[in-house]
Amino acid sequence: MSPGATVRRVTIVGAGLAGLAAAVALRRAGVAVAIADAAAQAGGRCRSYHDPQLGLTIDNGNHLVLSGNAAVARFRAAIGATAPLAGPDHADFAFHDLAADTRWTVRINDGPMPWWVLRAGRRVPGTTARDYLPLARLLRHGEGRIGDRIPTDGPLWRRFVEPILLAALNTAPADGSARLAGAVLRETIARGGRAMRPRLATPTLDAAFVDPALRWLAANDATVATGRRLRALRVAGDRIDALDWGAGAEPLAPDEAVVLAVPAWIAAGMVPGLTVPTRHRAIVNGHFACTAPPGTPAMLGLLGGTAEWLFAFPNRLSVTVSAADALVDADRESLARRFWADICRALGTDAPMPRWQIVKEKRATFAATPEQDALRPPTATRFRNLFLAGDWTDTGLPATIEGALRSGEAAARLACGGALA
Template sequence: MKPVSAKVIGAGLSGLSAAVTLAQAGIRTELIDAAPQAGGRCRSYHDPQLGLTIDNGNHLVLSGNAATARFRETIGATTPLAGPEHADFAFLDLGTGERWTVRINDGPVPWWIFSTARRVPGTAFADYLPLSRLLGHAEGRIGDRIATKGRVWEHLLEPVLLAALNTTPADSSTALTGAVLRETIARGGRAMCPRIAEPNLAAAFIDPAIAWLAKQGSDVALGRRLRALTFDGDRVVALDFGETSEPVAKDMAIILAVPAWAAAALIPDLTVPDDHRTIVSGHFAMPAPAGAPAMLGLINGTAEWLFSFPDRLSVTVSAADHLVDTDRETLARIFWADICAALGLEEPMPKWQIVKEKRATFAATPAQNSRRPPSRTRWSNLFLAGDWTATGLPATIEGAIRSGETAAGLAIHSLSR
């Protein structure tokens, strides 16, 4: 018999994915989160300083992210994800003024590396061959597998991998890098097209998921923080929300989709990643000028990626622990200088906002990857979801959504026997 009900604790993308998967299977589901809004780190909010709705950070997905596509199709997300028709990645070296666009061909045979018009200027096709050493499953450091210098590394690999891993690429996990490369560049440009939530993450992911769950009769309770779990034998038997302690019925599944450090505080002896990296974003209330690329990689600047939206310009810096203590206005002025140089602007700095996510993702190192727990726990009715669980991917939107699917599938299978 299928479980009569389930509770999903945490309404970020992993929790939403779990709740949607459970509801699809006919499970009566309640989604609970401590925050006043759903979305977790992928939330959108109205910023009074800007007078705009912005995202907590600039997140993107790739056209080959299958779980992301399934999730959006299920919840009926009609807001399109913006991005080019092909896998074109524009770059600018702020130090030299050099501009180039890497154009990855659609099919899996990488003939783009043989075209001077498609690869990084000043490189030869042989410079790309060491990439094959990163396609395997073996664990290690990228810096021990390939040379982390040269134009291909500095003008393509390092900025792309830094964005994907949010960790200094040379120190990052080859297993996680290989998983990303096998699902993207190894499949060709059709799987590599960048996709940006427009106008924001809430419209692209969160709002349609909450609306879909409501139509299925699922309850969503925000502003309720889980304080403790009560265990008895091989089961969770009660949930302590502070003001109330709710018993867990024998036919109820519990999915914990909270951050790693919150899960570790709730579950005894749980090993989780404990080293995290910062992401810093800057948002500026100026519409993108005509002809501005939707996404531009910046080399030799402080900002690393520039995103152009109809109502704002935004920049992102990954693995930004070196910036987290910098004064916000100082950061804004540095970012604005990079934006002006990139887009040829001579404008005074508009209204701005700086967002610092200090524990944006776990560090994608071999040591931290080894600390990621599976979704199944030693308690028969408790399952884990989150981009920090053992998804095989770094901490990405795709990994978060997959983790929710995995946790929900295990819950349904385990409790329906």
């Protein structure tokens, strides 16, 4: 709404993390909210479910956050989340090159002064302190491709920068947006290891984010209606004046706003003239019902194989492949066997493959290239009571949990005329 406008009620379409963040922020400001989602459960792409093939409750993907993610901390504090985000005490990143059978750990010191690059035992093997200087080009605000700003070869790139940026951008890093990569690095590694510690939802994403948000909202007179799909927005001049949920247009009150927190392609089909990212990248995850051998790191970067990151949970091992368009149509059992072979090489075991599950997300995130980043819309629209939320909006970050939560906060703030802190 415009500055100074009074909004008394907001309808939030979509109960992923962006929609939930908007709902929490609005209820904390005393605004009535109604939340609806077309899916059978809340959470969007960050959801958990019981998988009968594994006999376990798993997440749809291995979604990582970092200790410096401020919106994650704000959201969890607001909803009283107690399920931990688990991870190492320091920003230690373990890697294993499966082809060369070599291991190393990058150990970033806690403070902002990066003295870790001066210690051979902390930096990437085969690098010198001088090799890290070009990374400063990414820290500066700049446009274009990552490959046009820093070298994309050599041990530093292959053994650390490339796998980290691939996970953050879900796009081939050399072609990725320098603007987005710089934003990530400024908020994490540039602030030191205290902001760079990796964190995983334990035991599940639902427990760490979704369930406590739903409980908080229910306790504050805002519940989520699932299985309710918005069919259309009705436009009247410069505002949305009705919503169609499939049984005809339902008028909005003059003091009612709408936050549209749905995937980009759905929003584009509803909002006249809306420009959104048009290209997306896949993520493929493999889950295996087994216990990790003693000493297995909670997170292990893998090079030279098919899997890229291995995560050790108490009741399963999981792997993730980002920018996985080349794998997303592959046979599921074939993928499971390839992933399991990588796991066995990484952990030094020849155990038979346990119960498994492959989870494919064909349009997991927008392609984080400069061209696609430029298509991301702002939170505000040309309709004065319609606002957008989602990690595909122009948050200044790649498509991450942090970005999704920030987008929800931004939508809530604008819906209230900028009155939220």
